[in-house]
Amino acid sequence: MLAQVAFADLHTHTLASDGTGTPTDNVRLASEAGLSAVAVTDHDTVGGLEEALQAGAVYGVTVVPGVEISTMHEGIDIHVLGYWIDKDDPVLLSRLEQLRRVRDRRNEMIVERLRELGLDLTMDDVLQSLQTVKKQGDTIGRPHIADALVRKGYVGSMAEAFERYLGSGAAAFV
Known part of the structure; x- marks a missing residue:
């Protein structure tokens, strides 16, 4: 008897962090x-899991509740994927909130550096197009800053935003 083959994607992001859907x-x-x-593994948030779990029942797809936790060691970004997490665990939720506050401060520092470089950009500019899609507990990161740079015409693409300003070693990298 042949074994049934099943395929999975164990690393996806949604609008709750830096995904596009x-x-x-x-x-x-x-x-x-x-x-x-x-698996729904948004950065430092479980904000998309409940909707994903409900959709899984509708579409007949097993949804693995996950998270991608961001940390750093000796100046190097490390992203750790967690699977089959308890999305309601108060300790986990508290730690994720702490990580989002650190990320928020980093975002502010990036915008400060961009302003020092002569780019007229504020956190309000970054948040402007996100108001309709972001909810409490969602994550805002460098892709959202890159999008604001594109919208304001400072760069022609997200890739250029990361290359010139936001990527590791770039002018506004924090």
Whole structure:
């Protein structure tokens, strides 16, 4: 008897962090791609998990509740994926909130550096287009700053924003 083969994507992001689709979109796309399972592993938040779990029941896709925790060691960014987490655990939620506050401060420092470089950009500019998609507990990061740089015409693309300003070693990297 042949074993049944199943495929999964165990590293996806939603609008709750720096993804481009809703949690439902991720699950629907996984279903359309023939995947049996998909993990939602947003950066430092579990904000998209409940919607993803509900969508999993609709689309017949197993949703692995996860998170991507950001940390640093000796100046190097480290991202740790956690699977089958308890999305309601108060200790986890508290630690994720702490990580988001650190990320928020880093974002402010990046914007300060961009202003020092002569770019007229504020955190309000970064948040402007996110108001309709971000909820309490969602993560804001460098891709959102890159998007603001594109919208304001300082760069032509997200890739250029990271190359010139936001990537490791770039002019405004924090």
